[in-house]
Amino acid sequence: MERAFAKKLREIRNREVGRSAKYEAIQELVKEGYTVTELAAVANTSRKSYYIWLKKRQIKTQQEIENAKILAAIRQIEKRHLNCAGYRKVTAILNSDTSKIKEYTFSFDFPINIKRVRRIMREHGIKADIRQPRRNRVKEQQQYLEDNVLHRQFAPDQPNKVWVTDTTELTYGRGNKVRLHAIIDLYGNYALSYFISPTETAKDVIKAFELAKQKTSRLAPLIHTDRGSAYTSREFSNYLIQNQCVHSMSAPGTPADNAVIERWWCDFKHLWLAHQPAPQTYDQLLKLVAEGVKYFNTVEISGKRKNLTAVDYYRSEIA
Template structure:
């Protein structure tokens, strides 16, 4: 366009080996973009806006989150096109596969039996993840329902190796289990010292909880929980910008609420854990 004011359009088109009509058509589209082009520009800007909020996620998750928040339904290929046009890429780290280790002699790995999980509280997975905020070390123990990926209990401590995060989280889990009148529950964990301790395991049989354990050095045996641990730290610091300037316990609780109620999950066909549970109970009531 800048050269067209200095050189004849015909000469420029000959050099670029295009028809003059193509130039004027392009110029017309530039001045008066089609509705489709305008929509693409607006949608790309929307993806860029959400990427700023949630940089750890890729185009599929962003597309699901936009649909959840705004009701705008776009295909995944179109979402990928929008993200590619704006240079959007997930900032999350990718983890390498590790070779399975030896099984534990005390508690078998029941997840390897290909169990059929058809409802809430049938199988709970647990793990601890650690992070640092303003130089203060924290340990966060999570208990997650494998049926709908809902974090049903958690406990936080700034004390390294604090066993009470596991016990407190388990106590809240037991209270919820009793409230729901759930039958037998499988609790799957790694071979950590607290999970293997007598104090922890003495609580389980009285409440209809059967312990299952991953093989030694095999985080893939608890893949869902390991994946959540990775996403949690990415989202806490890259998306939600947890700084520790406010009460860290409240910030973690707010994140758990976001995770359960506002965060679409790929394994749930991009429903939130809460939505998935609500649809389940609606179906049960109807039938």
């Protein structure tokens, strides 16, 4: 009997953790023919403690009774709505007057919280059976290839031919966040312009391009971006059309399609920001960003640019 009790106790503890495991073991072994007295002795407890636990277990709480009624009501709602009602719709119906609907036999005199409905539905595996439209992934991939006009050709033969852009998050002080927008000419990876804004919007992106345009008088004929909401917006698309630009976009979740500016961000943060005191004010951040952009344009050299700085390599072709 000791072995049987120990085995049953392990099974129950594997299913759930709690102080009542030994009482549940006694309850299950009683059904197999053992006596409560014998099992209580093996479990090192008293018969009285076991029966007190058993009585409490058999008495349903008010919440359990309410949950059972709510579950029955949910099943009626799902049946009427062809199992397509989500927990928000179910909650709204449960808290409304349903007396005129003959399929419903429930009525509650207390408000039912949406979290309670969601929990009950989840516990009983009830969810809206709404079929999602099938995605033509082959067609999507083909569209992504067509949208990526640049095709990772990151070495144009002259300035102002291809620009890439992206945004990154910067912080200052105690958790204050801003977005840094940058425009990079792929010819020498020269940072034409940058702009700092509280959020990433199409207007902020366009402002960065206007600052670059002031240096070159026109935008590059090919602009490459990722698929951020600001870049896929109608406002930004119209802006590029007005400036006679072709918009090239990376495939979703493919930062390698915009590798140059991704590397530029990496260098900016790890080679520049990481070696500077953390800015505590917005003005300090502005100064730090301006100095960092100047450093990568006028100080940092690269073998890919014949050991020239970005600005010298960029201007050598223009001159």
